[in-house]
Structure formats: C-alpha cells, structure tokens
Amino acid sequence: xDLNSDVGESFGAWTMGDDAAVLPHVxxxxxxxxxxxxxxxxxxxxxxxxxxxxxVVGAHVSYRDLAGFGRRFLDVHPEELTDEVVYQVxxxxxxxxxxxxxxxYVKPHGALYTTIVHHDGQAAAVVRAVRxxxxxxxxxxxxxxxxxxLADQAGLRVVLEAFPDRAYTAxxxxxxxxxxxxxxxxxxxxxRRAVRLAVDGTVTTADGGTVRLAAESLCVHGxxxxxxxxxxxxxxxxxxxxxxxxxxx
Amino acid sequence: xDLNSDVGESFGAWTMGDDAAVLPHVxxxxxxxxxxxxxxxxxxxxxxxxxxxxxVVGAHVSYRDLAGFGRRFLDVHPEELTDEVVYQVxxxxxxxxxxxxxxxYVKPHGALYTTIVHHDGQAAAVVRAVRxxxxxxxxxxxxxxxxxxLADQAGLRVVLEAFPDRAYTAxxxxxxxxxxxxxxxxxxxxxRRAVRLAVDGTVTTADGGTVRLAAESLCVHGxxxxxxxxxxxxxxxxxxxxxxxxxxx
Amino acid sequence: xDLNSDVGESFGAWTMGDDAAVLPHVxxxxxxxxxxxxxxxxxxxxxxxxxxxxxVVGAHVSYRDLAGFGRRFLDVHPEELTDEVVYQVxxxxxxxxxxxxxxxYVKPHGALYTTIVHHDGQAAAVVRAVRxxxxxxxxxxxxxxxxxxLADQAGLRVVLEAFPDRAYTAxxxxxxxxxxxxxxxxxxxxxRRAVRLAVDGTVTTADGGTVRLAAESLCVHGxxxxxxxxxxxxxxxxxxxxxxxxxxx
Amino acid sequence: xDLNSDVGESFGAWTMGDDAAVLPHVxxxxxxxxxxxxxxxxxxxxxxxxxxxxxVVGAHVSYRDLAGFGRRFLDVHPEELTDEVVYQVxxxxxxxxxxxxxxxYVKPHGALYTTIVHHDGQAAAVVRAVRxxxxxxxxxxxxxxxxxxLADQAGLRVVLEAFPDRAYTAxxxxxxxxxxxxxxxxxxxxxRRAVRLAVDGTVTTADGGTVRLAAESLCVHGxxxxxxxxxxxxxxxxxxxxxxxxxxx
Numbered sequence: 001x002d003l004n005s006d007v008g009e010s011f012g013a014w015t016m017g018d019d020a021a022v023l024p025h026v027x028x029x030x031x032x033x034x035x036x037x038x039x040x041x042x043x044x045x046x047x048x049x050x051x052x053x054x055x056v057v058g059a060h061v062s063y064r065d066l067a068g069f070g071r072r073f074l075d076v077h078p079e080e081l082t083d084e085v086v087y088q089v090x091x092x093x094x095x096x097x098x099x100x101x102x103x104x105y106v107k108p109h110g111a112l113y114t115t116i117v118h119h120d121g122q123a124a125a126v127v128r129a130v131r132x133x134x135x136x137x138x139x140x141x142x143x144x145x146x147x148x149x150l151a152d153q154a155g156l157r158v159v160l161e162a163f164p165d166r167a168y169t170a171x172x173x174x175x176x177x178x179x180x181x182x183x184x185x186x187x188x189x190x191x192r193r194a195v196r197l198a199v200d201g202t203v204t205t206a207d208g209g210t211v212r213l214a215a216e217s218l219c220v221h222g223x224x225x226x227x228x229x230x231x232x233x234x235x236x237x238x239x240x241x242x243x244x245x246x247x248x249x
Numbered sequence: 250x251d252l253n254s255d256v257g258e259s260f261g262a263w264t265m266g267d268d269a270a271v272l273p274h275v276x277x278x279x280x281x282x283x284x285x286x287x288x289x290x291x292x293x294x295x296x297x298x299x300x301x302x303x304x305v306v307g308a309h310v311s312y313r314d315l316a317g318f319g320r321r322f323l324d325v326h327p328e329e330l331t332d333e334v335v336y337q338v339x340x341x342x343x344x345x346x347x348x349x350x351x352x353x354y355v356k357p358h359g360a361l362y363t364t365i366v367h368h369d370g371q372a373a374a375v376v377r378a379v380r381x382x383x384x385x386x387x388x389x390x391x392x393x394x395x396x397x398x399l400a401d402q403a404g405l406r407v408v409l410e411a412f413p414d415r416a417y418t419a420x421x422x423x424x425x426x427x428x429x430x431x432x433x434x435x436x437x438x439x440x441r442r443a444v445r446l447a448v449d450g451t452v453t454t455a456d457g458g459t460v461r462l463a464a465e466s467l468c469v470h471g472x473x474x475x476x477x478x479x480x481x482x483x484x485x486x487x488x489x490x491x492x493x494x495x496x497x498x
Numbered sequence: 499x500d501l502n503s504d505v506g507e508s509f510g511a512w513t514m515g516d517d518a519a520v521l522p523h524v525x526x527x528x529x530x531x532x533x534x535x536x537x538x539x540x541x542x543x544x545x546x547x548x549x550x551x552x553x554v555v556g557a558h559v560s561y562r563d564l565a566g567f568g569r570r571f572l573d574v575h576p577e578e579l580t581d582e583v584v585y586q587v588x589x590x591x592x593x594x595x596x597x598x599x600x601x602x603y604v605k606p607h608g609a610l611y612t613t614i615v616h617h618d619g620q621a622a623a624v625v626r627a628v629r630x631x632x633x634x635x636x637x638x639x640x641x642x643x644x645x646x647x648l649a650d651q652a653g654l655r656v657v658l659e660a661f662p663d664r665a666y667t668a669x670x671x672x673x674x675x676x677x678x679x680x681x682x683x684x685x686x687x688x689x690r691r692a693v694r695l696a697v698d699g700t701v702t703t704a705d706g707g708t709v710r711l712a713a714e715s716l717c718v719h720g721x722x723x724x725x726x727x728x729x730x731x732x733x734x735x736x737x738x739x740x741x742x743x744x745x746x747x
Numbered sequence: 748x749d750l751n752s753d754v755g756e757s758f759g760a761w762t763m764g765d766d767a768a769v770l771p772h773v774x775x776x777x778x779x780x781x782x783x784x785x786x787x788x789x790x791x792x793x794x795x796x797x798x799x800x801x802x803v804v805g806a807h808v809s810y811r812d813l814a815g816f817g818r819r820f821l822d823v824h825p826e827e828l829t830d831e832v833v834y835q836v837x838x839x840x841x842x843x844x845x846x847x848x849x850x851x852y853v854k855p856h857g858a859l860y861t862t863i864v865h866h867d868g869q870a871a872a873v874v875r876a877v878r879x880x881x882x883x884x885x886x887x888x889x890x891x892x893x894x895x896x897l898a899d900q901a902g903l904r905v906v907l908e909a910f911p912d913r914a915y916t917a918x919x920x921x922x923x924x925x926x927x928x929x930x931x932x933x934x935x936x937x938x939r940r941a942v943r944l945a946v947d948g949t950v951t952t953a954d955g956g957t958v959r960l961a962a963e964s965l966c967v968h969g970x971x972x973x974x975x976x977x978x979x980x981x982x983x984x985x986x987x988x989x990x991x992x993x994x995x996x
Contacts, residue, residue: 013784013816013970014761037760039814040332066813067562067786068574069760074563075571075609083289086347087340094339095332098381111573132347223760262535262567262721263512286511288565315564316537316811317823318511323812324820324858360822472511538830581787581842588841589834596833596879630845 001198001238002217002248004028004107004140004161005231006060008046009037009069009223017222019046025231027247028217029055030107030140031096033088036062036070043092047099056247057096058105058140059089061126063112070110078125085129093133104249105159106130107140108147114174116147123147127154138248143213144172159248162215164194165230167206172213175206183221187229191237194218198243216248250447250487251466251497253277253356253389253410254480255309257295258286258318258472266471268295274480276496277466278304279356279389280345282337285311285319292341296348305496306345307354307389308338310375312361319359327374330361334378342382353498354408355379356389357396363423365396372396376403387497392462393421408497411464413443414479416455421462424455432470436478440486443467447492465497499696499736500715500746502526502605502638502659503729504558506544507535507567507721515720517544523729525745526715527553528605528638529594531586534560534568541590545597554745555594556603556638557587559624561610568608576623583627591631602747603657604628605638606645612672614645621645625652636746641711642670657746660713662692663728665704670711673704681719685727689735692716696741714746748945748985749964749995751775751854751887751908752978753807755793756784756816756970764969766793772978774994775964776802777854777887778843780835783809783817790839794846803994804843805852805887806836808873810859817857825872828859832876840880851996852906853877854887855894861921863894870894874901885995890960891919906995909962911941912977914953919960922953930968934976938984941965945990963995 007023008031009016016037023029029050032038038046038060050057062070064084076084085106093103108116108126116123123146130137131154138157141148151158165184167175175182184190197203197218202210220231238245256272257280258265265286272278278299281287287295287309299306311319313333325333334355342352357365357375365372372395379386380403387406390397400407414433416424424431433439446452446467451459469480487494505521506529507514514535521527527548530536536544536558548555560568562582574582583604591601606614606624614621621644628635629652636655639646649656663682665673673680682688695701695716700708718729736743754770755778756763763784770776776797779785785793785807797804809817811831823831832853840850855863855873863870870893877884878901885904888895898905912931914922922929931937944950944965949957967978985992 011758011761012814013818014758014763016761034336039329040336041329043336044332064565065572067759068572071760072575073571073573074566076566077570080288080290083293083344083347086343087283087289087292090343091336091340094335094342094382098332098335133343260509260512261565262569263509263514265512313814314821316510317821320511321824322820322822323815325815326819532834537827538834539827541834542830578786578788581791581845584841584845585781585787585790585838589838591841592833592837592880593830596830631841 001243001245002027003220003231003235003245004030004217005220005222006030007222008032008042010042011037011039011066018228019049019222021228022222022231023049023053023055025235026055026220027245028058028105030058030060031092032060033062033092035064035084035088036066036109040095044095044099047096047101051099051101056104056249057101058107059092059103060107060109061085061088061112062109070112073111073115078121081122081125082129085126086133089129089133103137105138105140117142117145120146123150127151127156130156140217143215159216160214161217161219162197162203162213163219164197164234165190165221168203168211170205170207170209170211172211181206185224185226187226187233190230191233194234195237195241195243198238199241250492250494251276252469252480252484252494253279253466254469254471255279256471257281257291259291260286260288260315267477268298268471270477271471271480272298272302272304274484275304275469276494277307277354279307279309280341281309282311282341284313284333284337285315285358289344293344293348296345296350300348300350305353305498306350307356308341308352309356309358310334310337310361311358319361322360322364327370330371330374331378334375335382338378338382352386354387354389366391366394369395372399376400376405379405389466392464408465409463410466410468411446411452411462412468413446413483414439414470417452417460419454419456419458419460421460430455434473434475436475436482439479440482443483444486444490444492447487448490499741499743500525501718501729501733501743502528502715503718503720504528505720506530506540508540509535509537509564516726517547517720519726520720520729521547521551521553523733524553524718525743526556526603528556528558529590530558531560531590533562533582533586534564534607538593542593542597545594545599549597549599554602554747555599556605557590557601558605558607559583559586559610560607568610571609571613576619579620579623580627583624584631587627587631601635603636603638615640615643618644621648625649625654628654638715641713657714658712659715659717660695660701660711661717662695662732663688663719666701666709668703668705668707668709670709679704683724685724685731688728689731692732693735693739693741696736697739748990748992749774750967750978750982750992751777751964752967752969753777754969755779755789757789758784758786758813765975766796766969768975769969769978770796770800770802772982773802773967774992775805775852777805777807778839779807780809780839782811782831782835783813783856787842791842791846794843794848798846798848803851803996804848805854806839806850807854807856808832808835808859809856817859820858820862825868828869828872829876832873833880836876836880850884852885852887864889864892867893870897874898874903877903887964890962906963907961908964908966909944909950909960910966911944911981912937912968915950915958917952917954917956917958919958928953932973934973934980937977938980941981942984942988942990945985946988
C-alpha cells in the first residue's frame with residue numbers, strides 16, 4: 001500500500017504543515033506547484049527532501065487560487081485548465097530535476113480534485129494535460145470518479161486512492177468538509193481505518209455501514225496539527241498488520 | 250543576423266502587442282512565462298504560432314511582478330530568483346512541447362534584464378538556473394554585461410544582442426527608458442540602425458558618437474504601436490543590405 | 499435615463515477600453531476596484547476623468563480573479579465575499595476622494611453579477627457589504643434578480659438596469675455570452691434597442707418576442723472595439739428621442 | 748509609552764503569528780492591508796479583535812508583494828506608490844468601520860518601512876498618500892528617517908518608534924535583519940531594553956555603546972515564536988518600572 005501526503009504548501013513567509021516530519025512516513029509526496037501554495041523555492045526544497053527520504057514526487061496541481069488555497073470551485077474553461085495543469089507540471093518537473101529527482105505522477109488538489117469527480121469538461125481537461133506532458137505519468141484519483149474513467153479510457157494509468165481520515169457516504173463518496181464529522185482527527189482511528197482499507201478494501205461509512213473501496217494508495221493529510229502523528233501511526237499500523245508500505249511505482 | 254522579439258505578453262482578458270503580425274518577420278520569439286505577462290493559454294498559443302512560422306522559442310523569464318509588468322527592480326534573493334527562473338523555464342518547456350516545439354534559449358525580461366547587467370548576485374542566479382534546467386540553452390544578454398561574463402565562465406553559450414530602437418550611451422549602455430529619446434519610434438531609423446549594427450557592428454550613440462557593439466541578435470520590440478512596421482521594415486532592410494536573417498541556432 | 503459603462507479596467511501595462519472616449523457619453527462610471535482589473539493608479543485616474551466629465555463614480559466590485567477578469571464563477575464563501583466587497587469599495591472610496599469625487603453606487607462585475615441573479619448566499623453577501631460600507635449607496639442590479647429583491651428588503655435603493663447590446667430570453671434573462679448572438683455589435687441596433695427600452699420599457703427577445711424590462715439605467719459596454727460608437731450613438735439616439743440622459747442620483 | 752505590534756498578517760489558509768494572544772498586551776495594532784499579507788476577512792477579524800481589547804488600529808501598508816511578504820525592495824514609481832497606499836488605507840478603513848472601529852494611524856511595513864528611511868521619492872509618496880486620505884492620521888516612523896522629516900514638514904503628526912528587539916548601530920540605525928544578532932530573541936533582554944528606552948530614551952548598540960532614541964512607541968514583533976512572551980514581558984516590565992502603557996492618541 002502506498003501512502004501519499006500533501007507537502008510543499010508553504011508560500012513565501014507562510015508555513016503550512018511540517019513536511020520534514022511527515023515525509024519520512026510516506027511513500028508519495030504531492031508537491032504543490034504554486035497555484036494554491038508552494039512557491040518555487042519551497043517546491044525545490046520539498047523535492048530535495050522527498051528525494052532524501054526516497055519518497056516519490058508527484059505534481060499537486062490546482063486551480064489558480066492562492067487566496068482560497070485551491071479549495072473553491074472555479075469555473076475555469078477546460079482549455080485554459082489544460083494549459084494551467086501543463087504549466088504547473090512542467091514547472092515542477094524542472095524544479096524536481098534541479099533537486100535531483102523527477103515528477104512521477106499527478107494528483108489534482110482541493111476543489112479541482114473534488115470537481116473532476118463529476119465535472120466532465122474539467123476532468124477531461126486534466127486528463128488531456130497529463131497526456132500532453134507525459135502519458136506515462138499515473139494520475140491519482142478517487143474510485144468511481146469521472147476523471148478516473150476518462151483517464152483510464154485515455155490510456156493513462158489511474159492510481160485509486162482512499163482517505164482514512166475522511167468520512168464516506170454509503171455510496172463511497174467523501175462527506176464534504178463543510179459537514180460535521182467530515183474529517184477524523186484521532187490518529188488511532190485513522191490508523192485503524194487505513195488498515196481495514198488495506199486489508200479488507202472497505203471502510204465504515206458515516207451512517208455506520210460499510211462500503212468497498214479499491215485503493216492502491218492512502219492519503220494522509222499533512223496540514224493538520226496531528227498530521228505527523230497520523231502519518232507515523234498509520235504507517236506503523238499498516239506494517240504491524242503485515243501490509244508492506246511501498247510506493248505504487 | 251537573428252531578429253528576436255518579445256511575444257506572448259497578453260494576460261487573461263488583456264492583450265499586449267500583435268504577435269500574429271510580428272512573428273512572421275522575426276527568427277526568435279521571447280515568450281513570456283507568466284511572471285510579468287503571459288498566462289498558460291497565451292504561452293501555448295504563442296508557441297504554436299511561433300512553430301508555424303519556424304520561429305525559435307525562448308523563455309522570457311522575469312521577476313514575479315504582474316502589476317509592474319516586470320519592469321521594476323525587485324530585490325529578490327538570488328536563491329529564490331534561481332528557483333523562479335527554473336520554474337518559469339520548466340513551465341514554458343511543457344507548454345512548448347504541447348504546442349509541438351521546444352524552448353531553445355532563455356532571455357531575461359525587463360528590470361531583471363537590466364539589473365543583471367551589473368548585479369552580481371542576480372546575474373549568477375540566472376546563470377545557475379539556466380545551467381540547472383539545461384546547460385545547452387543559450388542565454389541572450391547585453392554585450393559587456395555581468396551576466397554575459399558569468400554565463401560565459403559557466404560554460405553557457407552567450408548570444409549577445411543589440412537594440413536598434415534604443416538609444417545607447419557612449420560606453421555602449423542602453424539609455425534608461427525614463428529618459429527622453431531612449432526609444433526610437435521611427436521604423437525607417439530603426440531599420441537603418443539595424444543594418445549598421447549588422448554590417449558594421451556599430452551604432453550611433455545618444456551624443457552623436459559611435460560605439461562598437463558585437464551582436465548576434467537584434468531585438469525588435471513587439472509591444473509598441475509601430476511594432477509590426479518596425480519588425481517588417483527591419484527585416485526587409487537587412488535582407489536588402491544582403492544580411493541573411495536567420496536564427497542564431 | 500442613466501447610461502452606465504465599465505471603465506478603469508486597465509491593469510499595469512495592459513490597457514482595456516478607451517475610457518477617455520467613452521466617459522463623455524455616459525452618466526455613471528463603473529470603476530474597477532482591483533480584483534478583476536484596475537490597479538490603484540488606474541482607479542484614481544479614472545475617477546479624476548469621471549469627475550471632469552461630471553460622471554458619477556460607482557464601485558465595480560468583483561471576485562478576486564485577475565487571471566479570469568472576474569468572468570468565472572468562484573465559489574467564495576459569502577462571509578469572505580462580504581469582506582472582499584467592503585475592501586474593494588473602501589479602497590475605491592479613498593482613491594475617489596483623492597481624485598476629488600466620491601463613490602456613489604455599487605455595481606457587481608462579471609460572474610459575480612450574473613451569479614447573484616440566482617445565488618442567495620452570494621447575493622446576500624453583496625447586500626450585507628453595501629449596507630456595512632454605506633447603506634445610502636444604491637446597488638445596480640438586474641430586474642428580477644435575487645440580489646435586487648434582497649437589497650430592496652434590506653432597505654437599499656436598487657437601480658434596475660438593462661443591456662441594450664445584449665440578447666434577452668423570453669423571460670427577461672440575459673442570453674449567456676457563450677451563446678451565439680448574445681452580444682449585439684451594431685451600434686445603430688443597440689441605439690434603437692436603448693430608445694425602445696427608455697420609451698416603451700420593452701426589448702425584442704432572441705426569439706423575436708417582446709419582454710418588459712423596467713430599467714432606470716442602461717449599460718453600454720466599454721471594452722469592445724465599437725464601444726465609443728455604441729456609447730455616443732446610444733446617447734444621441736436617446737436625446738433625439740426626447741429622453742433626457744441624466745444620472746440616477 | 749505606546750506598544751505597537753504587527754497583526755492581521757495571515758493570508759487565506761496560512762496563519763502568521765498569534766494575534767489573539769498578542770493583542771491583549773499592546774496598545775496599537777498595525778493591521779496588514781492585503782499587499783504583503785492580510786486578506787479582507789483576516790483584516791476585519793483583526794480589527795474586531797483589536798476593538799475588543801481597546802487597541803488602536805493602524806494601517807500597515809506595504810509594497811504589493813505577497814510572495815515576498817513585503818520584505819523586498821521594489822522600485823515602484825512614487826506616484827503609483829501613493830495610489831497603492833491610498834488604496835490600502837481606504838480598504839482597511841472600510842473593514843475597520845465594519846468591525847466597529849476606525850483606522851487611526853498609518854505605519855509602512857517591511858522593505859517599504861526601511862526604504863523610506865532614506866529614499867526621498869518613496870518617502871514623499873507615502874506622506875502624500877496619508878495627507879490625501881486623512882491629514883489627521885499620524886505616521887509611525889523611525890527617528891531620523893527621511894519620511895519622518897518629510898511628514899513633519901507636510902504637517903502630519905509623526906510618532907517616532909523604537910524596536911527593543913532589534914540591534915542598533917552607533918548612529919541609531921537598525922542593524923539589517925540579514926546580519927547576525929540583528930534580532931534579539933530573549934524576552935527578558937527585550938523587556939530590559941524597552942524599559943531603558945522608555946525611562947532613559949537610550950539603547951545599547953551592537954558595538955556596546957549607547958545611543959539616544961526619542962520614541963513615543965515601541966514595536967514588539969508578533970510573528971516570532973516568542974512573540975507573546977515578548978509582548979507580555981515587555982508590557983509587564985514597563986508597568987513594573989512605573990511607565991504607563993497607553994496609546995499615543
């Protein structure tokens with residue numbers, strides 16, 4: 001099982017998360033590309049840090065929205081979105097190479113991630129961008145999402161992921177962050193859900209049921225106060241349960 | 250002799266210059282990378298247009314200053330500047346590839362261009378960035394500039410350029426844009442100066458003297474009302490004088 | 499009848515529209531506040547120009563989206579939107595005073611304008627902002643819009659406006675810009691529609707019918723090539739038809 | 748003696764400092780206006796918090812440089828700088844009023860603050876802006892600075908301030924932040940220096956000497972890990988020494 005985490009989201013004088021503490025526990029690093037967070041120097045330093053820990057670097061592409069941290073839907077035209085994703089991946093590719101590593105996958109961030117679960121035009125735009133930049137780059141996506149289907153149809157490798165710290169609905173969708181209980185903060189509970197996802201391929205839903213989630217990767221958030229405890233605890237729990245924690249590449 | 254021009258500087262709803270009219274007359278296109286102008290869609294379209302006209306694409310890198318169009322000195326730390334230049338070149342590389350071409354040189358823009366004539370730290374930062382991205386990329390620079398010397402010492406190919414539409418001081422420096430007469434607007438006069446630069450390697454200075462300028466490329470500005478006339482007239486005058494107008498690569 | 503136009507939308511090195519040519523023909527100037535266009539110096543100069551022509555200044559508030567010129571829906575939280583509108587109006591108030599005039603109304607721009615036709619949360623946010631800044635400021639709005647109703651309920655003066663250069667549906671809504679025929683470019687046709695709106699309070703719809711539109715103000719766009727011709731022609735046509743062209747204040 | 752501190756510098760998802768913990772200890776709050784930090788919602792919330800603690804609100808105006816947090820010199824034209832300062836103060840005035848308070852002074856931030864110690868054009872630009880917005884607003888400035896002199900000549904009230912946590916040169920200038928020892932981190936040492944500044948009007952310089960500094964206000968930084976301890980300790984030490992800690996208004 002792969003563990004991915006959002007890193008490199010600091011911007012200028014502002015710090016986000018504790019990347020140096022999280023990176024030793026994960027196998028894939030979603031590095032911000034400057035559109036929701038992550039200035040060029042942060043991106044380079046984060047790539048270098050990931051390389052030092054043998055963590056695979058992915059491009060964490062976003063709407064152009066620093067003020068909203070990429071968490072707000074923006075009705076950008078699909079053609080412009082393609083170009084913006086190409087721009088972001090290319091920028092991170094150059095910085096990753098400068099830091100002695102390479103960009104090896106793409107993961108959309110925030111509102112873009114949740115929008116392309118259902119929005120055909122923007123989902124297709126992201127798929128088109130990845131194909132143009134490098135069709136060998138896998139795309140991290142939500143099981144059952146439009147973008148997963150379109151990427152698959154376009155011949156991209158799709159890596160499905162689950163969120164052990166997020167509540168799920170009965171049909172396997174994420175409970176929106178704006179709802180109470182959407183995020184699970186207790187590291188032990190997150191670790192238990194991670195193990196169950198890895199071993200059984202299922203998760204307990206918000207209404208107490210069970211839903212099946214095929215996932216090759218688990219996302220552990222890096223921007224919460226308990227991020228390090230969650231990442232470390234999840235990894236340890238997986239390993240204790242006999243689940244090898246290795247990248248998906 | 251190469252003719253280079255700044256293109257791709259539109260941004261969102263705002264248009265700058267008439268790239269479609271200028272590109273047929275030049276051999277090298279300095280394409281904005283988003284830090285002073287040029288959103289991703291503009292950059293891609295400009296690269297595609299350049300490719301259609303067999304014009305070589307270069308990365309026109311800048312300070313991060315959309316509000317000032319990159320024309321104001323910014324005391325950015327050299328390490329950050331290196332990362333910002335790498336970011337910009339990488340972003341344009343990806344878009345150029347999407348448009349069926351490649352980035353084949355780097356030219357700093359505006360205040361960054363004039364600052365690295367004399368500012369060691371920022372000049373070295375730009376050189377470091379180009380080396381990191383691709384040490385085979387030539388750097389366009391002003392004759393006698395610090396950046397030209399540092400790039401040369403670092404093993405980069407330096408392409409020296411002259412500005413037939415800009416006034417020069419007796420020691421071969423550009424008269425600052427803020428001074429009267431700094432920019433020559435008459436297309437015929439610009440064309441005459443271009444021919445003299447190409448044939449004799451000299452230009453008449455602001456005080457009426459003559460200064461020698463070794464240049465492999467001439468820059469014709471694309472963002473003035475008479476830009477198209479200047480580009481077309483300069484090219485025709487060069488060809489009429491028997492100077493082959495070809496790229497420097 | 500009042501004539502309003504969008505002005506002050508240039509940004510840094512980029513020019514938008516020909517404000518100096520349009521302002522003599524209108525009675526109300528929607529001055530951009532920096533979130534979709536309009537840097538502080540442009541805003542001040544535009545206010546000064548408006549004052550010289552006895553044109554009333556309004557704050558043309560927008561989503562924070564320079565790259566999209568405020569023309570893309572952004573799912574900003576209503577509380578943040580209120581604060582952003584207060585910020586923009588306050589900024590323009592200070593610049594208007596510096597230029598010898600004052601902000602005397604508020605008009606939302608672009609996607610914000612069209613969103614608050616139906617989006618309760620964002621419509622209420624704009625109303626709240628105007629009330630906080632100055633409850634005596636009228637709000638320009640589309641007839642039948644949610645924001646018009648909420649503003650009216652909140653005790654704000656609502657000035658309803660119509661668009662003689664835009665196609666209307668049978669139920670009095672604007673045909674979206676993305677559809678063919680959404681914008682009427684012929685100055686003579688726009689002027690005829692303006693006169694009919696002023697004299698009869700009706701407009702011909704896209705499907706050839708007639709719809710009634712109560713409007714105190716007509717918007718003539720300032721950012722099209724024929725903007726000046728449209729503004730001048732519309733004013734002349736109104737005056738020729740005996741409609742006094744005066745501000746709504 | 749007045750105690751002022753920089754607050755409201757968070758931006759979107761990024762937090763800076765612990766305003767809620769610092770504000771109870773100071774008498775004047777330099778609230779960021781959005782150009783180096785401080786989005787509109789942060790600005791409003793900070794003004795509301797200041798009002799709750801009877802802390803006077805000032806506009807902390809800056810270069811337009813979010814990526815550099817306003818800490819880098821930007822060679823902005825003085826006329827544009829005036830307009831940018833007017834814009835920022837006006838925006839904060841509106842938000843402060845919405846939060847039940849008012850802007851009662853202006854303090855330039857970061858690189859703008861240190862530049863107008865010596866840069867005539869930009870110093871005059873700031874003075875012009877304050878006069879235009881409201882000539883009754885005091886300007887916080889460094890003793891001996893150009894801006895202090897120009898503001899005084901222009902009839903503005905100048906409030907001189909000292910920095911108990913910054914090292915001083917023998918001629919009363921701040922040791923640049925880039926030099927070792929420029930910032931004093933020990934809260935007890937900062938408090939001792941504050942008391943000496945308040946009681947004797949002197950401070951120990953970096954080379955061990957003493958320099959006289961007339962100051963009506965002491966700046967305690969809010970963006971360091973020990974910010975709260977410094978603010979609380981400084982206030983307590985001043986009060987223990989019999990120095991009344993009250994605003995300068």
